[in-house]
Amino acid sequence: MTIRDVARASGVHVSTVSRTFSAPHMVNAATRSRVLTVAEELGYRPNRAARALTTGRTHNLGLIVADIANPFFPPLIKAAHAAARQRDYHLFVADTDEEPAAEEELIQAFSKQVDGVVLCSPRSSNKVLERLAERVPFVVINRRLRGAATVLMDVGHGARLAVEHLAGLGHRRVALVTGPAGSWTSDEIRTAAGQVPGVELVVIGPNAPTERGGFGAAERVRESGVTGVLAYNDLVAIGLIEGLGDLGLEVPADVSVVGIDDIVPGRLNRPKLTTVAMPTAAAGRLAVDLLIQEVAATTSLETRLVVRDSTAAPR
Amino acid sequence: MTIRDVARASGVHVSTVSRTFSAPHMVNAATRSRVLTVAEELGYRPNRAARALTTGRTHNLGLIVADIANPFFPPLIKAAHAAARQRDYHLFVADTDEEPAAEEELIQAFSKQVDGVVLCSPRSSNKVLERLAERVPFVVINRRLRGAATVLMDVGHGARLAVEHLAGLGHRRVALVTGPAGSWTSDEIRTAAGQVPGVELVVIGPNAPTERGGFGAAERVRESGVTGVLAYNDLVAIGLIEGLGDLGLEVPADVSVVGIDDIVPGRLNRPKLTTVAMPTAAAGRLAVDLLIQEVAATTSLETRLVVRDSTAAPR
DNA sequence: TTCAAGACTGCAAACAGTTGCACTAAACCT
DNA sequence: AGGTTTAGTGCAACTGTTTGCAGTCTTGAA
Numbered sequence: 001m002t003i004r005d006v007a008r009a010s011g012v013h014v015s016t017v018s019r020t021f022s023a024p025h026m027v028n029a030a031t032r033s034r035v036l037t038v039a040e041e042l043g044y045r046p047n048r049a050a051r052a053l054t055t056g057r058t059h060n061l062g063l064i065v066a067d068i069a070n071p072f073f074p075p076l077i078k079a080a081h082a083a084a085r086q087r088d089y090h091l092f093v094a095d096t097d098e099e100p101a102a103e104e105e106l107i108q109a110f111s112k113q114v115d116g117v118v119l120c121s122p123r124s125s126n127k128v129l130e131r132l133a134e135r136v137p138f139v140v141i142n143r144r145l146r147g148a149a150t151v152l153m154d155v156g157h158g159a160r161l162a163v164e165h166l167a168g169l170g171h172r173r174v175a176l177v178t179g180p181a182g183s184w185t186s187d188e189i190r191t192a193a194g195q196v197p198g199v200e201l202v203v204i205g206p207n208a209p210t211e212r213g214g215f216g217a218a219e220r221v222r223e224s225g226v227t228g229v230l231a232y233n234d235l236v237a238i239g240l241i242e243g244l245g246d247l248g249l250e251v252p253a254d255v256s257v258v259g260i261d262d263i264v265p266g267r268l269n270r271p272k273l274t275t276v277a278m279p280t281a282a283a284g285r286l287a288v289d290l291l292i293q294e295v296a297a298t299t300s301l302e303t304r305l306v307v308r309d310s311t312a313a314p315r
Numbered sequence: 316m317t318i319r320d321v322a323r324a325s326g327v328h329v330s331t332v333s334r335t336f337s338a339p340h341m342v343n344a345a346t347r348s349r350v351l352t353v354a355e356e357l358g359y360r361p362n363r364a365a366r367a368l369t370t371g372r373t374h375n376l377g378l379i380v381a382d383i384a385n386p387f388f389p390p391l392i393k394a395a396h397a398a399a400r401q402r403d404y405h406l407f408v409a410d411t412d413e414e415p416a417a418e419e420e421l422i423q424a425f426s427k428q429v430d431g432v433v434l435c436s437p438r439s440s441n442k443v444l445e446r447l448a449e450r451v452p453f454v455v456i457n458r459r460l461r462g463a464a465t466v467l468m469d470v471g472h473g474a475r476l477a478v479e480h481l482a483g484l485g486h487r488r489v490a491l492v493t494g495p496a497g498s499w500t501s502d503e504i505r506t507a508a509g510q511v512p513g514v515e516l517v518v519i520g521p522n523a524p525t526e527r528g529g530f531g532a533a534e535r536v537r538e539s540g541v542t543g544v545l546a547y548n549d550l551v552a553i554g555l556i557e558g559l560g561d562l563g564l565e566v567p568a569d570v571s572v573v574g575i576d577d578i579v580p581g582r583l584n585r586p587k588l589t590t591v592a593m594p595t596a597a598a599g600r601l602a603v604d605l606l607i608q609e610v611a612a613t614t615s616l617e618t619r620l621v622v623r624d625s626t627a628a629p630r
Numbered sequence: 631t632t633c634a635a636g637a638c639t640g641c642a643a644a645c646a647g648t649t650g651c652a653c654t655a656a657a658c659c660t
Numbered sequence: 661a662g663g664t665t666t667a668g669t670g671c672a673a674c675t676g677t678t679t680g681c682a683g684t685c686t687t688g689a690a
Contacts, residue, residue: 002646013670018648028668043450048428049373050646052364053675060407068393071386071579078383081410090428092375093408095396113363113405135358211583238583245585264386265580268526268553270560317676328640333678343638365676368645 001044010038021046052113061288062092062110062117064103071263072233072280073120076141080118080284087292089115100124104132111136116291118284119143137294139287143184149290150298151283155185155260156192158276158303162230162258163196165274165305169313171228171256172198177217177240178205179232186232189260193230202226211239218243227255227314234259234266234275241269241310252312262306271309278303316359325353336361367428376603377407377425377432379418386578387548387595388435391456395433395599402607404430415439419447426451431606433599434458452609454602458499464605465613466598470500470575471507473591473618477545477573478511480589480620484628486514486543486571492532492555493520494547501547504575508545517541526554533558542570542629549574549581549590556584556625567627577621586624593618 007014012031019026020035027035038044052058063080065073077093084091092114096102100123110117116137122129129145132138139149166174176193179186186206194201202224207213214236221229221240231237237259241251251257251271259266259275266273279301286299322329327346334341335350342350353359367373378395380388392408399406407429411417415438425432431452437444444460447453454464481489491508494501501521509516517539522528529551536544536555546552552574556566566572566586574581574590581588594616601614 004646014647015649015671016669018646019669022648026668031668045423045427047368047646049364049367050675051648053362053368053646053677054648056675058364068396069389069579071389074384074386074389077408078410081383081408082412085409090407090424091409092405093392093396094400094406095393097397108360109405112360235583242585264384265583268550268580268584270557270585319676329677330641330679331639333676334639337678341638346638362676365645366678368647368676369678371645 001042003044003046006035006039006042006044009042010035022051057115058113059088060090060092060114061291062094062106062114063120063284064094064096064106064110064117064122065120066096066098066123068093068095071235071265072261072278076120076280076284078284079281080288083285083288084292089288089292091288096123098123100128104128107132107136107138116294118287118291137291139290141283141287144298149287149296151287151290152298152300153278153280153283154300154303155276155278156188158260158278158305159189159192159230160196161303161305162260162274162276163193163199163201165307165311166228166230166256166258167196167199169228169256169311171226171314173200173202173224173226174228174230175202175204175221175224175226177207177214177221177229177231177236178203179207179209179213179236181206183209189230189232205232207232207236209233209236211235211242214239214241215243218247221255222247222249228311229255229257231257231259234261234263234273237273237275237310238265238269241271241273252310254315256311256314258305258311267308269310274308274311275306276303277306316357318359318361321350321354321357321359324357325350337366372430373428374403375405375407375429376606377409377421377429378435378599379409379411379421379425379432379437380435381411381413381438383408383410386550386580387576387593391435391595391599393599394596395603398600398603399607404603404607406603411438413438415443419443422447422451422453431609433602433606452606454605456598456602459613464602464611466602466605467613467615468593468595468598469615469618470591470593471503473575473593473620474504474507474545475511476618476620477575477589477591478508478514478516480622480626481543481545481571481573482511482514484543484571484626486541486629488515488517488539488541489543489545490517490519490536490539490541492522492529492536492544492546492551493518494522494524494528494551496521498524504545504547520547522547522551524548524551526550526557529554529556530558533562533564536570537562537564543626544570544572546572546574549576549578549588552588552590552625553580553584556586556588567625569630571626571629573620573626582623584625589623589626590621591618592621 007017020032121142141151259273262275262277322332335347409421436457456466574588577590577592
């Protein structure tokens with residue numbers, strides 16, 4: 001079923017059929033509806049590959065994340081997909097398995113078949129990214145990059161809220177269980193968390209950004225004698241709570257723990273995790289909007305504190 | 316950068332360039348390497364839209380799931396993506412938000428721009444699906460469908476293993492906390508679970524397939540006086556454990572609970588959930604392999620029991 | 631030496647749309 | 661009435677590749 005079949009069946013030229021789909025206002029209402037009904041009968045759908053060939057726009061977007069199975073990403077992917085669909089775009093989703101090389105390779109592979117790609121927390125160097133930005137427009141989430149639209153989530157502010165929350169409950173010594181060394185996020189958190197007056201911050205790390213990393217930090221948290229903890233993310237927090245439990249320390253009775261991200265497992269955890277909610281859905285949505293509208297902005301999204309059951313006043 | 320630029324720069328005809336990429340054995344080794352280096356220098360990459368136009372194959376696949384954010388799906392998506400990449404395919408991922416209408420609409424939209432789609436646990440009627448199968452090849456996961464390749468996971472067997480595990484621990488009365496009415500999976504589980512000798516099965520349901528659903532069933536589980544429970548899925552199991560806790564019943568000391576799926580939150584839960592592991596990754600991988608190789612098979616994948624901390628001998 | 635068979639390569643016609651330009655007819659001015 | 665604008669449509673060139681066919685050149689066999 002091609003445009004020519006429809007043209008023949010409805011007695012008009014192909015260009016008219018083409019226009020009833022891509023520029024409906026240019027064709028007479030009567031003609032248009034006739035063409036449309038014929039197209040409907042024949043089950044015609046424009047071939048996007050052919051359209052892409054002439055227009056240069058594919059109506060496809062790429063989304064690259066480090067690990068689809070990491071609970072942090074799915075809500076972001078979901079929101080990005082919804083936003084894309086709303087404007088009749090399709091979304092390629094790709095997974096780099098945390099390897100920077102795969103990131104570059106994927107962007108290259110996407111370059112000719114998408115109108116843009118959204119990159120979540122890229123691991124590649126700035127230099128590589130800037131070079132790639134010449135081949136395909138992209139927007140970056142969770143990283144500052146010259147020459148590309150950027151969507152940031154203000155973790156710093158969230159971290160500050162978290163520490164203030166602990167301070168408000170009466171905690172005076174708080175541990176920061178950090179993530180991997182050299183992480184942009186980790187630095188942001190550390191700087192912001194250190195600025196809360198009346199709270200002494202003990203930095204414990206670096207740690208793997210996983211449950212295991214948190215579990216492994218439990219011993220040092222106990223030794224530090226703090227009454228409150230801000231963890232690098234929810235997985236670390238969950239692992240830490242388990243580790244503390246094994247050492248005979250109850251959360252929140254003995255130690256309060258705050259996570260960051262607000263992933264599903266944190267909500268299901270017992271005690272339910274107090275955490276800094278990252279607006280991942282908003283970030284995904286915004287990123288594709290920026291991409292489609294080709295605006296080169298840097299946006300910073302608000303984070304907020306969600307108080308649940310893993311924090312309480314110290315003994 | 317088109318094929319013509321490369322042809323000009325390397326002094327051969329476009330068809331030769333085309334062949335060095337799509338049928339390398341047909342071109343002289345010397346010519347080939349010259350073309351390749353020129354292409355590399357110029358940063359040429361074949362335009363897939365143009366290629367798709369002539370060959371009719373897009374080298375894209377579609378993957379449709381009900382809800383990307385449901386922890387059941389990400390591992391499947393990840394595996395499907397990896398399998399696709401391995402054969403140089405790209406993967407569109409789409410989310411129906413649990414609406415059958417969206418499912419149909421998406422398949423239609425994909426039809427002209429993918430070589431096939433994998434459908435996870437479709438909600439549409441058989442009739443609709445069979446009609447759609449004429450427009451685009453697909454493989455279905457978790458549903459039997461005439462005329463389409465099918466990948467099943469043997470939940471029935473897994474459910475049986477779970478109940479046998481409980482029986483082995485000494486449980487004689489076991490509750491089945493079911494899912495929504497009319498679910499294929501729910502029926503499979505029920506039938507298989509009922510066939511274990513020496514165990515009396517109490518069916519409690521239907522319930523929403525969520526944490527909330529499990530939470531709400533706690534009261535009835537207590538009233539039934541069983542010592543073991545098989546839940547419709549891990550989320551239900553997690554909710555149930557929480558609900559039982561609120562009623563003063565400890566898991567596994569007072570009641571043993573087995574889930575189904577083996578999702579990440581179950582692993583992080585306390586107590587760690589004993590569950591029937593669904594081979595979602597294998598299913599995703601297999602589905603795209605079947606799709607690419609165009610084989611119309613029905614495959615049933617093994618499930619297995621993962622024993623963790625939510626089951627023990629009854630008091 | 632001649633002929634046949636390969637191995638390469640070039641030619642040109644698809645593939646399914648889009649779009650600048652030209653044309654016609656009707657509507658609008660003055 | 662004559663000229664000008666405007667709406668609607670057709671024409672044909674173009675997008676970047678693939679691929680059947682035909683041609684050239686080498687190689688091998690008889």
